Amino acid sequence: MNHNLLPLYVIIPLGAAFLISLFGKISKRICDCLANLATFFLLGLSLLAAVYKPLTGILVYKVGGWIPPIGICLVLDGLTSFMLVTVNLVSFLVTIYSISYMEKYTDKWKFYTLFMLMLAGMNGIIITGDLFNLFVFLEIASIASYALVAFGTEREELEASFKYAVMGSVASSFILLGIALLYSYTSTLNMADISRALDIKGISPIISFIAVLFLAGFGLKAALVPFHAWLPDAHPSAPAPISAMLSGIFIKTLGVYALCRIFFNILGISQNILFIFIILGIISQIVGAILAIAQNDIKRMFAYSSISQIGYIIFALGIGTPLAILGGLFHLFNHAIFKALLFLNSGAIEYSTGSRNLKSLGGLNSRLPVTASTSLIGSMSIAGIPPLNGFWSKLIIIIAAIQAGYFGFALIAILVSIVTLAYYLKFMGFTFFGKLDTALLRIKEVPLSMRLSMLILAIICVLGGLLLIPQFRPFLESAANVLLSGKGYAGIVFGAVK
Amino acid sequence: MSVYFLCLILFCIGLYCVLRKRNIIKIIIGLGIIEYAVNLFFVLIGYRAGGRAPILAKDQVVLNMVDPIPQALVLTAIVIGLATTALMVAIAIRIYEKFGTFDITKIRKLRG
């Protein structure tokens, strides 16, 4: 793994976006090829980063050749390569899916351009080592997602997109205000340098004010419960591939990853903040699960389920023990896979039947065998049925909670898991089993590209538990170690700068 | 200090507008005010008493320049604000076309 590969994570999607906007109008095939090639290369590069780790475990790239506090630096450590693999794996499979699915929409090239920009934004957030740069890429990803939610330009989509854009802009303003305060206090923007400067200054009220601003801002982006109002509208309104991206990786990159990086590595974690994480996580779990049961719209149910599962991740990170952080990150990866799979399934159902209302569906098992079997795997996985991947991550989180002495919270997590099973059984029962409606007799299975990506995601769901065996475990452990190292991050980064 | 506080009051006026107004255009205006306040705050923290603009002049040595970094960052933030506003106005125009109103309570009723 060479230093010079680091900027490519941003250059490839950006270049693809610009080229698609220039040549995509000529033919749809050109867009398909360019987008799939770009995501394929990104996936290859991120796997490369995960497999060939540098000896020190960290790579720092100086953009423009300027030494970090002066210029911007890109940082590749364990957490970064973990997030890169997750994001680029899901986005590669989603672009395969989009080849057929997006035929139903006009102006496919605009979709692909915005998609690549969103991907560039997410990769930029993950790889950067500079706080303001993180904000800029966060805005790229957010603005692309506001537009993508409204891509169908129908009534609900526009309304949902507006609501989402208002909430998202307020969140961005909070984050920018936080960055301004932090700049004034430490007079630098480099994350590692801020961390070091804060160490020298010690604790003061301004840090808690900044923490509140960041918690509100990134919490809004992650849709944690007091701030979740936009998600159940925005995620179902988007086209299915975008729902999969938004629920699968978008809220994790902009919300969870940024929260972790800032709280664990820059501001420094304290017992109070960990406790806030736990409370937010538990509330999100309960509220998301309870609201999900009542839904009859498939995608809306999945959206509430995302809130609930994000709650699991934040809860695990809040426990703060090494095992819990490992479990939380593992659950983040798993949730990205199965939630993307489920949203793609809902897209396949909508593609062939034209409806996503549970009441009007039924008996699709015989007509859509691939969709039915993959969504069975996805549902059972998210509900935590062994030996699928969701089971292992939930098990680790619950064991870690018990070890840390949070018995009540562990019990809540188990109960929420049972409720999750209940509403996914409801989804499976109403959609694939029961009597086939006469209006749905003539529907056909979805095209090859859609089947292919759903199948691959289902296979990853089945094999996901293998990440825990000793051969693959360093992938998760090195990510967890970055968070565990806490404020040591500054020393590691400056140590890697030559 | 008092300047910072006035700036945050501006921020809160915008926040109030976003939280309480039922009209889409008013909400966009509120977001605009919030953006102005944050940009202003950024420039305020970089100001140096009796400082000079961060542009070098021929044959004179300037010692007390204001901090140029916040200015560079705010330049970026202004562009981001413009981009957000343009996108939201586009959504607002489409919403008006579909629903025939700018009132979000009415829009919610129409949506059912």
Place this chain on the structure above:
Amino acid sequence: MELHLLLLFMIFAAVAAVEIKDLLSSVIAVGAVGLGLSMVFLVLKAPDLAITQLVVEILCLIILIRATIKKDLPLIRDGRWFFNTASTFLFIAAFLLFAYFALKELPSFGYPIMRVAKEYIAQGLQKTGATNLVASIILDFRGYDTLGEATVLFTAVMGVLAIMRRVGRIK
């Protein structure tokens, strides 16, 4: 002193923009806030920003006026108006109180720390050759940010083009 006056002017204009019933007047009031901001940037010795803010404000105003022209004015109050307004004010008051204690910790106004900025001022001309230090920061030291900034605008243009398609789905 002129700084305080300008800020107060901006606050009054902002209150006007929020509270005026007529949408067109409201948009013009927000234009006044933006122009006030441009003046403040000049007072704070940021000519680059003053120019940019001025032209951006004009463009924003034109776009906003396009959206408001010949449109209705809803004046409905929702059911729990008093409760919601009171809770919003409570929230804002708490925010300001917290901010008041936090802001005391910042370096006082007019005396920034400028740890990294010193290096830019000292080396900017030799290293980049640009006499406008802001230009040397946005296009050289932090050029990567500007790539992101230009991309944000590109994203917004693409987003507007995508949202303004008359037909979204092929039936």
Place this chain on the structure above:
Amino acid sequence: MKNNKEPGMTLIVKTITRLTVGLILLYGIYIVLHGHISPGGGFAGGVIIALSFVHLMLAFGREVALKKLSQAAASILESLGAIMFLSIAVLGFLGGYFFLNFFLNKGRPFSLFSAGIIPLCNIAISLKVGAGLFAIFVVLILFKGLGEEE
């Protein structure tokens, strides 16, 4: 619009526009080219260039302005500006680093041709910003929904 035969505003506005629009465009170009030695730069200059076209459109009606710069051309110019900026950044790799300012002479300070890649970046940004904002404006103005046909 009362006068249907002739689109745009009154004769007074048109005459003044005819006199000023070229100057505004020229001022925008000046701001772009001198971005590295005086206040301004690619972004502000790009917006001024876009505003000159917007000005033309508001005064003379859409046909006249679109004849000068159509929406498709604006869209292509924007993409080209974006690609140009990205390629300047990528060219830095030849010198060893992304975004390295190396392949043009730093020149004498205070002269127009100095500061390496900074003026080039300014030009690319102004192209992108000017064309992009004009495209946004045209789309927003031209949009006539189903309910508001003329």
